[in-house]
Amino acid sequence: MTQQARARLVLGNWKMHGSLAENELLLAALRAADTNSSSQIGVCVPFPYMAQAAQALQGSAVSWGAQDVSAHEKGAYTGEVSAAMLKDFACRWVLAGHSERRAYHGETDQTVADKARAALQSGLTPVVCVGETLNEHEAGQTLAVIRRQLTPVLALGADAVARMVLAYEPIWAIGSGRSATPEQAQDVHAAIRAELAALGTPQVQVLYGGSVKAANAASLFAMADIDGALVGGAALVAEEFLRIAAA
Ligand code: PGA
16 A cells, blocks of 8 residues: 555644633634645644534534543543534544553553544544653564554454554654654554554554654655654644644
8 A cells, every 4th residue: 555545634632732712813723724735634622622623613624623532432420521422513533542641541552442442433533542652662662562552452343443543652752852753653653554454454544743843744754654643732833733734
C-alpha cells in the first residue's frame, strides 16, 4: 500500500486549554482558512466546548472530536461522558489512550481498547494513541511497548481496526520541544504498519505526535508510513496549526 492511498489527517489536541472567548477566535480562524489543504483537519476539544465547536465548524472542512470517552454505554458512572453523548454533537473523532490519560488516570491497555470499541459502537472514529516513555526508549523497548499497547486493540478484529486511526506519540517527545526524528518515527510507524498488514488492515492511518510544528511537519510527512499528525501545543495557534496541515 502506498502512502498516496491514505489521506493525510492533521488533528489538534487542545488538552485542557481554552475558554469560550479564546475558542471563538481559534475556531473562526480555522473555519476561515483555505480548505484546499492537502490534509483533512480536525480539533479535539474539551467536553464543555463540544457544542461550541460543532456550531462554529458545522459545514466547514474542519471536523471536531473529543479527547476521551467512557468505555461504558450509559449508567451510574458519575463524571463520565458516553460515546452516544458525543455523537449528539456530531463529534467525529475521539482520542483513546492518550499517554496523559494512561499516566495520570490509570488507563490500561485493555481500558483503551474498551474505549475504542465504545467509540466505534456509536459511529465515532477512535484515535488510539500509543507510545513509550523515555526510559523505555533508552532501554530499546519501544517496539515491545507499542506491541503490548496494541494487542488488546488489534484483538477487536479487522472490521473494528479498519475504522480506527492510530497515533504514535513517544512520551519523551510530547510537549518537550524534542520531536522524534522522521527516521525514528518512521521505524516505529513501519512496525505498526506491519502489525496492521498482518491483520489485513494496512490502510489504517497512523499519525505521529510529539512536538510537531510547522518547521518539522514536512519532513515527518515525507516518511512512507506517517499519515499525518496529532498536534498539541501548536494546535492552539491557528496559523501554526494550518501551516502544519499545509506542509
Ligand atoms: P505536543 O503534544 O504537540 O504539544 O507535543 C502532542 C500530544 O500530546 O498529542
